[in-house]
Amino acid sequence: MTSESQVRADDRAHVFHSWSAQGLIDPLPVEKALGSHFWDYSGRKYLDFSSQLVNINIGHQHPRLIAAIQEQAAKLATIAPAFANDKRGEAARMIAEIAPADLNKVFFTNGGAEANENAIRMARLHTGRHKVLSTYRSYHGSTATAITATGDPRRWPNEPVAIGVVHFWGPYPYRSPFHSESPEQETQRALQHLRDTIVFEGPATVAAILLETVVGTNGILVPPPGYLAGVREICDEFGIVFIADEVMAGFGRCGEWFAIDRWGVAPDLITFAKGVNSGYLPLGGVVISDEIAETFRERPFPGGLTYSGHPLACASAVASMQIFKEEGIVEHARALGDDIIGPSLHKIAEKHPSVGEVRGLGVFWAVELVRDRTTREPLVPFNAAGPAAAPMNAVAAACKERGLWPFVHFNRLHVVPPCTISAEELREGLAILDEALTVADEYSA
Ligand code: PLP
Numbered sequence: 001m002t003s004e005s006q007v008r009a010d011d012r013a014h015v016f017h018s019w020s021a022q023g024l025i026d027p028l029p030v031e032k033a034l035g036s037h038f039w040d041y042s043g044r045k046y047l048d049f050s051s052q053l054v055n056i057n058i059g060h061q062h063p064r065l066i067a068a069i070q071e072q073a074a075k076l077a078t079i080a081p082a083f084a085n086d087k088r089g090e091a092a093r094m095i096a097e098i099a100p101a102d103l104n105k106v107f108f109t110n111g112g113a114e115a116n117e118n119a120i121r122m123a124r125l126h127t128g129r130h131k132v133l134s135t136y137r138s139y140h141g142s143t144a145t146a147i148t149a150t151g152d153p154r155r156w157p158n159e160p161v162a163i164g165v166v167h168f169w170g171p172y173p174y175r176s177p178f179h180s181e182s183p184e185q186e187t188q189r190a191l192q193h194l195r196d197t198i199v200f201e202g203p204a205t206v207a208a209i210l211l212e213t214v215v216g217t218n219g220i221l222v223p224p225p226g227y228l229a230g231v232r233e234i235c236d237e238f239g240i241v242f243i244a245d246e247v248m249a250g251f252g253r254c255g256e257w258f259a260i261d262r263w264g265v266a267p268d269l270i271t272f273a274k275g276v277n278s279g280y281l282p283l284g285g286v287v288i289s290d291e292i293a294e295t296f297r298e299r300p301f302p303g304g305l306t307y308s309g310h311p312l313a314c315a316s317a318v319a320s321m322q323i324f325k326e327e328g329i330v331e332h333a334r335a336l337g338d339d340i341i342g343p344s345l346h347k348i349a350e351k352h353p354s355v356g357e358v359r360g361l362g363v364f365w366a367v368e369l370v371r372d373r374t375t376r377e378p379l380v381p382f383n384a385a386g387p388a389a390a391p392m393n394a395v396a397a398a399c400k401e402r403g404l405w406p407f408v409h410f411n412r413l414h415v416v417p418p419c420t421i422s423a424e425e426l427r428e429g430l431a432i433l434d435e436a437l438t439v440a441d442e443y444s445a
Helices: 004-014 063-075 086-098 112-127 153-162 183-201 227-238 259-263 290-295 311-327 329-351 386-401 423-441
Strands: 030-034 037-040 045-048 103-109 131-135 165-168 206-212 241-245 269-272 284-289 355-361 364-372 407-409 412-415
Touching (some): 045 423, 086 284, 103 112, 112 131, 112 206, 112 269, 112 284, 112 290, 131 183, 165 183, 183 227, 206 227, 227 241, 227 259, 329 355, 329 364, 329 423, 364 386, 386 412
Parallel strands (some): 131 165, 206 241, 241 269
Antiparallel strands (some): 030 037, 037 045, 103 284, 269 284, 355 364, 364 412
């Protein structure tokens, strides 16, 4: 077996890491993982309160999911997208069955960014318009509409895509961009702001509104009552495609199959990845309404990927959805949020002056840390890095020392364990978080 020092040496010498200044990082070598835990090479065990990148919804190394991948690998490891394949078809059918309304077809990708790229492409070609409206405080993936850089005819139908992203403010009652004093007011003002943005951009230029149903990395921002229904109405009024990005919020994370089910709203396109198979293999996709699919009945869809609908990835999605159903994982996630995480975090908030707000649902919660509860000044500034981020780094270190692997973003800790975490493990993790927050309190008034 490779030694820890070899793993570290290979990594430092040859692996170029995402989002990082390569000389300033020291990635922890991980040896193994199981359920809600992973272990480093010294045998140190961490309770994974991050689900890695909020994707291991089913937990680490679920034996039945591993077995399904092994079985498929032995049978047919890969086949090109142009063929029909049993697991690809079954995965698409199962996803269509859980999707709302008439979202009946699935275009598979390797992950979330490609799902959003293709959803935008579909919306643009369906409407013949080019602008995409998305919110500040959102993340939709890190590809840059790569097709515009392509030098062959596959570029031609995609040429308008390099332009036209317009940002607007979504609702965020705790730091209302609209100076609202209640969630109802926030909904009403956020919808008016969206409408004004569309009117001033020119409704005939707007192809899509792309929204995270519940904003993930940028704060677990749960939409206030009526917001998503209002967005649906605005989209219908102006002929705009509503794309719900459920890459992080979907597949159990919010205690629903799709988070949007919580609000009974049907978008035109849903993008997914992460929880669909917990990232055991790379997989994402777009769930497509009948109306948008019809646009591409006679006209070819100008997009594709060598690994679209990869049999191994699709077999893992089928197995994962079956396990979710048989083990009641969606219901479990909802109950954990309602019965344990929500009540515990509210108690924690009362004890710690550094906690400004806790919010969330299912196994998707944020603890927002502040220097001062009255002014709501964040514990670290927006986009803080280096010494400015020291208070958050200290809280994260306090968690890790106690065996809890946290998810930290700006001035927030996110409580995002696997949907399969047990009540006991969850309580243990929350107790560690409670202790670690005393470190944050030292920076707070
Ligand atoms: N959309 C959302 C809401 C996400 O959280 C992410 C990743 O974190 C993405 C899209 C991009 O997904 P991927 O990293 O699989 O490309």
